[in-house]
Amino acid sequence: MTLGQPRFSVLFHEGVESPHEDFFIEDGESLFSIKLPPGSLDKLLDPPAEVSGTIQPRHRKLYLDYEGEVSGGRGTVSILCKGTFEAREWTDSNIKLALHSLSCEFDVGIEVNGANCLISAIKKV
Numbered sequence: 124m125t126l127g128q129p130r131f132s133v134l135f136h137e138g139v140e141s142p143h144e145d146f147f148i149e150d151g152e153s154l155f156s157i158k159l160p161p162g163s164l165d166k167l168l169d170p171p172a173e174v175s176g177t178i179q180p181r182h183r184k185l186y187l188d189y190e191g192e193v194s195g196g197r198g199t200v201s202i203l204c205k206g207t208f209e210a211r212e213w214t215d216s217n218i219k220l221a222l223h224s225l226s227c228e229f230d231v232g233i234e235v236n237g238a239n240c241l242i243s244a245i246k247k248v
Contacts, residue, residue: 131222132187132205133164138198145186145200146176146242148208148220153181155218157233157240164203168227170244178238219245 129149136143144163147154156179163174190201206224213219218233230245 128207167244
């Protein structure tokens with residue numbers, strides 16, 4: 124990873140009623156957060172692909188690197204993929220990123236519609 128580039132991570136969150144993946148994207152002092160169904164990262168790694176997600180409240184940046192128990196008995200998280208990204212576009216309704224990591228490299232488009240979003244894996248980088 125290059126110092127100074129914004130970061131992202133995808134975590135698997137289990138030990139909760141609905142296990143899921145959390146897609147965290149660094150945005151200033153917090154993380155833009157999307158809840159995804161289990162298996163979403165694997166699907167996105169084979170573009171073209173689309174997965175639906177739900178926008179979540181912003182998270183603290185420590186979750187970019189965190190693995191382990193979540194406070195308050197809210198399960199555990201483990202990192203599936205993390206790295207840096209280049210923002211090609213970022214508006215309230217459309218985000219386009221080039222993700223760079225040792226384990227996953229691809230371009231994604233995120234269409235935001237209220238609390239819902241559609242993530243499209245456009246191509247492998």
